[in-house]
Amino acid sequence: FSTVESPNPEYPAAFELAIKLGQKVNAEILIATDPDADRIGMAVKNPICHCEERSDEAIPSVIARNDNDEAISYTVLNGNQVGILLLHYILSSKKGLNQLPPNGFIVKTVVTSDMSRVIAD
Known part of the structure; x- marks a missing residue:
């Protein structure tokens, strides 16, 4: 390096x-x-x-x-942007395959972007 x-x-x-x-x-x-x-x-x-x-x-x-x-x-x-893109991809893929659980949830840390809540909704 x-x-x-x-x-x-x-x-x-x-x-x-x-x-x-x-x-x-x-x-x-x-x-x-x-x-x-x-x-x-x-x-x-x-x-x-x-x-x-x-x-x-x-x-x-x-x-x-x-x-x-x-x-x-x-x-x-940045790390938040990468995480949001991955979350969007995973949730969109699961939704397209009808694999989202009815009471599904995501977990995030305090320092992670709140954008994950917007995507999950």
């Missing part, structure tokens, strides 16, 4: 090399871990845009340019 200043997978800078490779292979999703692999981070490819790099603390994006000079950007997701 000597290639990054901080190996925290929620920091956009930790994805620098992954984004370069993702750009070459046209990856939709990038996944990074910390050194002992007890935390993961994800970055998702944004639609191709002809835009300049922006600094938005709420939605950190890392932009690179491909061989056609198109801006390829990836948005680094």
Whole structure:
């Protein structure tokens, strides 16, 4: 992990090399871990845009340019965003298969986003 200043997978800078490779292979999703692999981070490819790099603390994006000079950007997701996406996928899949229990529930921690309640409803 000597290639990054901080190996925290929620920091956009930790994805620098992954984004370069993702750009070459046209990856939709990038996944990074910390050194002992007890935390993961994800970055998702944004639609191709002809835009300049922006600094938005709420939605950190890392932009690179491909061989056609198109801006390829990836948005680094935080843990809450990844959890919400997984919850939505699981509940939607179970609902589509008619496998949601009538009195089902989800459990979350105090520090986890309240968005899970909205999705579960």
